[in-house]
Amino acid sequence: MTEVALLDRAFAAITARMVATGQAPHYAELAAELGLDVEAGRQTLRDLIETGIPAWLHPGTDYIVSFPPFHNLPTQYRVTVEGEQRWFAQCGFEALAVRWLFPGKRVQIDAPCLDCGEPLRVLMRDELIAVADPETIVGYSRSQVGGAAETRAWR
Amino acid sequence: MNLFRSEEHARRWAEFDPAFAELLQPLDHWAERFSAPLFRNRGRADYITWLLSERAGRRPTP
Numbered sequence: 389m390t391e392v393a394l395l396d397r398a399f400a401a402i403t404a405r406m407v408a409t410g411q412a413p414h415y416a417e418l419a420a421e422l423g424l425d426v427e428a429g430r431q432t433l434r435d436l437i438e439t440g441i442p443a444w445l446h447p448g449t450d451y452i453v454s455f456p457p458f459h460n461l462p463t464q465y466r467v468t469v470e471g472e473q474r475w476f477a478q479c480g481f482e483a484l485a486v487r488w489l490f491p492g493k494r495v496q497i498d499a500p501c502l503d504c505g506e507p508l509r510v511l512m513r514d515e516l517i518a519v520a521d522p523e524t525i526v527g528y529s530r531s532q533v534g535g536a537a538e539t540r541a542w543r
Numbered sequence: 544m545n546l547f548r549s550e551e552h553a554r555r556w557a558e559f560d561p562a563f564a565e566l567l568q569p570l571d572h573w574a575e576r577f578s579a580p581l582f583r584n585r586g587r588a589d590y591i592t593w594l595l596s597e598r599a600g601r602r603p604t605p
Contacts, residue, residue, distance in 0.1 A: 527544070
């Protein structure tokens with residue numbers, strides 16, 4: 389099992405890449421960044437996913453599909469930071485957490501409503517939800533996920 | 544885990560399940576929930592160490 393200090397570095401490296409580019413690195417790139425050989429990079433990625441963070445690989449591969457709060461495949465939750473659309477959020481709720489990785493910046497979420505297809509928009513900066521259009525936006529989940537019941541963000 | 548234009552839209556959604564109606568909440572509710580340290584701390588250099596400490600019930604460094 390990979391040492392926790394190395395998992396810290398791997399998590400930070402993947403997060404930094406996604407913040408900078410909107411795309412997750414391949415494990416060979418991760419390996420290079422961590423100073424590992426390619427196979428060790430792949431195992432580190434697998435061990436990181438096995439920690440239970442809400443991230444996952446494409447089945448049967450070592451390609452990162454989702455890494456919180458981002459999604460490496462386009463979703464309906466488009467994220468725009470300071471006017472540049474480069475990111476996708478993992479889900480509607482994680483979209484609201486993207487702002488913590490862009491301190492001091494304007495983070496905008498645009499998505500279609502799954503009922504009617506009409507747009508909705510949320511504009512945030514740090515603690516402030518500056519715009520919710522329409523003002524009646526709600527969130528809904530059909531699943532109890534998010535970690536242990538006593539600590540998960542929703543239950 | 545989706546956003547809808549209003550409660551009425553969410554309840555009309557083809558996949559709406561009344562069994563989870565308590566998880567239908569205003570935007571501000573979810574924005575607050577996703578302001579917890581679990582989410583804010585993702586930029587930490589030692590996030591996994593911190594997370595594992597949280598899970599173990601120990602108080603991590605703030």
